[in-house]
Amino acid sequence: MNNFSVDLLQKLNNREAHTEHPPKNNYHHLIQGTINEVSEKIQSPIALITSSILSVLSIACQARRTVIHPSGQISPLSLYFFTLAASGERKTATDALLMKPVREFQRRFDLEFQGKIQKYKADLHFWNQQKRVLEKKIDRCLRDEKTENLEALRYDQEKILGSEPIEPKGLKLQIDNTTSAAFLRFFDKYQPTTSIISDEGASALASFATANVGNLNNSWNGKSLSVERTSSESFTIENPRLTVHLMLQPEIFLRALKKENNIWEESGLLARSLFSFPQSKIGTRKPPSGYEPVYGGLDAFNGEIGKLLDISYSKPLSEPIPPMRFSAEAAKIWSEYSTLIENFMIRGGPLESIRAMASKVSENIARMAAIFECFSHPIAPQKITRESVMCAIDVCQWYLVEHYFYFSRRENDPIEKNAELLLHWLNKKAMWNSLASIVPKKLIAKNATPHFLRRSSVWQPALDYLEHVGKVSLEYPLPTGEEWIVLTPAHDLQQQSLL
Structure with a gap:
């Protein structure tokens, strides 16, 4: 059994062996420095910060690059993320810091693009004038029956019609909530590379993802999007590039999963996405210290992202950069890990219960390794190295x-069992009054027993289940607005079993 097998089995069979955030030690020093700085400044969950950083890297690299897997498959460098984080986890503040270079590049592009649009309008006006003048000459020639010049005029007309100015396409590197039709029209109107980054995860966004799941899947694959219209012009979007990071509130996500014909799972959208359920930082954050600590990472990281964006859009997207390839050593490691994952998906294997997601891990590793290589060598990336692949394996694993841990339903460790343990602890911790017993939600991550209940990937699904079966409700009593778990006396908490 190789080291990959031992490490993965240890984490799958022991929640405590699974860290609360993606591994830090193998990142490029600027990426690690940025994670540390944002964590210290914002105090948002490390996993949330990591997913946000990786989505920014995806945006910066995806436009014109592809990667060839050792298997021969070709993929774009786009990544999808689902992050569950409740209100108050500072998603907006994290997004504001990490998306800053993308938004600054967008402002610069928009200023330059205004000049291109003005030139296009002037060229189009002059072209229309030329066309009208020539049409008048042709009309006069036909009217006066002077056909000796007609052939030359028709030749000039063909030249003018073939030289109509082409309207330049704009660029929007981030779009927010939009309708299904507008999403496709966006790709037709603008350059076919963008991102959907949501820092609030509103119900409207959940509905948008549901309505567009087929287009989201095809965009992840880099497949053409064809739109057939009867009442308007049909069009095809070639080589779309899309990065997605949906930061969803757990309750909204759970409601989407409980819907009949849950299309997010059944369509494979979740399988393509890198999912995380970071432990809450609410209740454990420290107030500002009053002094400005010495940071090292964010400004330099933003500068490198700016360089990557400049390189990506220095030429038209129709001129792709040659695909990235693996070195021989990197290809060997990637193939070994891919074989391990495949073997773990057999009937009765450790990953049988999440085959859909496991089947996409190798592809996400290839994409992420290529992104790490682009970040290390933005101007002329070398072949994908062993170090980039190992880092990508650690993160994707x-x-x-x-x-x-969120989706698997194992007989020896079901969410229902954790829910029963959590309910027992809540009952012991509850503060009773004449109407109900209440527990501050933030206490779970700090004080819950058994100790493993303090991990958000354990207690949040268990709490969602308790709410679903009516054992608890979540409220925000005034004046603090702090979230409390309410257990009503109507439930005989000491005697009832959830199973």
Whole structure:
């Protein structure tokens, strides 16, 4: 059994062996420095910060690059993320810091693009004038029956019609909530590379993802999007590139999963995505210290992202950069890990219960390794190295285990069992009054027993289940607005079993 097998089995079979955030030690020093700085400044969950950083890297690299797997498959460098984080986890503040270079590049592009649009309008006006003048000459020639010049005029007309100015396409590197039709029209109107980054995870966004799941899947694969219209012009979007990071509130996500014909799972959208359920930081954050600590990472990271964006859009997207390839050593490691994952998906294997997601891990590793290589060598990336692949394996495996603990239904460790343990602890911790017993939600991560209940990947699914079966409700009593768990006396908490 190789080291990959031992490490993965240890994490799948022991929640305590699975860390609370993606591994840090193998990142590029600027990426690690940025994670540390944002964590210290914002105090948002490390996994949330990591997914946000990786989505920014995906945006910066995806436009014109592809990667050839050792298997021969070709993939874009786009990544999808689902992060569950409750209100108050500072998703907006994290997004504001990490998306800053993308938004600054967008502002610069928009200023330059205004000049291109003005030139296009002037060229189009002059072209229309030329066309009208020539049409008048042709009309006069036909009217006066002077056909000797007609052939030359028709030749000039063909030249003018073939030289109509082409309207330049704009660029929007981030779009927010939009309708299904507008999403496709966006790709037709603008350059076919963008991102959907949501820092609030509103119900409207959940509905948007549901309505567009087929287009989201095809965009992840880099497949053409064809739109057939009867009442308007049909069009095809070639080589779309899309990065997605949906930061969803757990309750909204759970409601989407409980719907009949849950299309997010059944369509494979979740399988393509890197899923995390980071432990809450609410209740454990420290107030500002009053002094400005010495940071090292974010400014330099933002500068490198700016360089990557400049390189990505220095030429038209129709001129792709040659695909990235693996070195021989990197290809060997990637193939070994891919074989391990395949073997673990057999009937009765450790990953049988999450086959859909596990089947996409190798592809996400290839994409992420290529992104790490682009970040290390933005101007002229070399072949994908062993170090980039190992880092990508560590990170993607962490997301794989996160997915496993949230979605897997193992007989020896069901969510229902954890829910029963959590309910027992809540009952002991509850503060009773005449109407109900209440527990501050933030206490779970700090004080819950058994100790493993303090991990958000354990207690949050268990709490969602308790709410679903009516054992608890979540409220925000005034004046603090702090979230409390309410257990009503109507439930005989000491005697009832959830099973």
